[in-house]
Amino acid sequence: MSRELAPIDKAKFVAAKRAAEMIEDGMRVGLGTGSTAAWLVRCLGDRVAMEGLNIVTVPTSTRTADLAREVGLKVVSLEEAGWLDMTIDGADEFDGELNLIKGGGGAHLREKVVAAASDQLVVIADKSKEVASLGAFPLPVEVLPFGLSTTRSLLEETLISLDVLGRDVTLRMKGGVPFVTDEGNHILDLHLTRIGNPRQMAMVLNQIPGVVENGLFIDICDRVVVGYGDGRVEVRDINEGSVEEGRVDFLENENLFTDLEE
Numbered sequence: 001m002s003r004e005l006a007p008i009d010k011a012k013f014v015a016a017k018r019a020a021e022m023i024e025d026g027m028r029v030g031l032g033t034g035s036t037a038a039w040l041v042r043c044l045g046d047r048v049a050m051e052g053l054n055i056v057t058v059p060t061s062t063r064t065a066d067l068a069r070e071v072g073l074k075v076v077s078l079e080e081a082g083w084l085d086m087t088i089d090g091a092d093e094f095d096g097e098l099n100l101i102k103g104g105g106g107a108h109l110r111e112k113v114v115a116a117a118s119d120q121l122v123v124i125a126d127k128s129k130e131v132a133s134l135g136a137f138p139l140p141v142e143v144l145p146f147g148l149s150t151t152r153s154l155l156e157e158t159l160i161s162l163d164v165l166g167r168d169v170t171l172r173m174k175g176g177v178p179f180v181t182d183e184g185n186h187i188l189d190l191h192l193t194r195i196g197n198p199r200q201m202a203m204v205l206n207q208i209p210g211v212v213e214n215g216l217f218i219d220i221c222d223r224v225v226v227g228y229g230d231g232r233v234e235v236r237d238i239n240e241g242s243v244e245e246g247r248v249d250f251l252e253n254e255n256l257f258t259d260l261e262e
């Protein structure tokens, strides 16, 4: 059954569809995690089925790996791929310098490793993810289960010394128990309101014993593809300093909206 998508889902689809067009035959592609990245996986599955596009993919989570296999993508590990031409991923926030907060889905550790192994990181997002300064979205920090309370106290002490408005630290829960990442760790979410100096924050957080990785992506993203619910799409390139505008036609892509859960 085909169904009408909500405007936010249309915007995510539009960004994903445009980014999927950047993938060329023979490429090694990193696949992000989250609802926008799921659209990308479906769009790539469609290109593989319709055009015979020959690519290998490295998913950033078990969720994405399951979906990628389901839509017919060839999945390999990062070890097997070695390096990647491009990774396409979602984000929770992006600013004017294309710095990001990621990890809303709890996958930012693998996402950062995969992005670092890629020639290019392309972020796909709806317009609501754009911010003047990062920090309204709680900043995810992946931490070891061992010494969790100690790590949390050290994080709280560190926040006092930094330029942030909020200092609340919460342990992410799922189903009444602490959320566990694909790497077997937990997530502490930092409710900072605004991060004055994201570069400094990213470096300082990773110095704390027990912290595995924070969700700030600084100077890693090359392009952001911004989708709108009416089909408009913008590709912003930080290296070129350019903005390209275009459109995605929903009717041409109706086959992708079938088989979605109601």
Ligand SMILES: O=C(CO)[C@H](O)[C@H](O)COP(=O)(O)O
Pocket (backbone or CB within 6 Å): 032, 033, 034, 035, 036, 037, 089, 090, 091, 092, 101, 102, 103, 104, 105, 106, 107, 108, 111
């Ligand atoms: O960083 C992420 C997962 O760790 C996601 O990319 C981020 O949370 C955006 O998700 P969505 O596309 O569902 O809004």
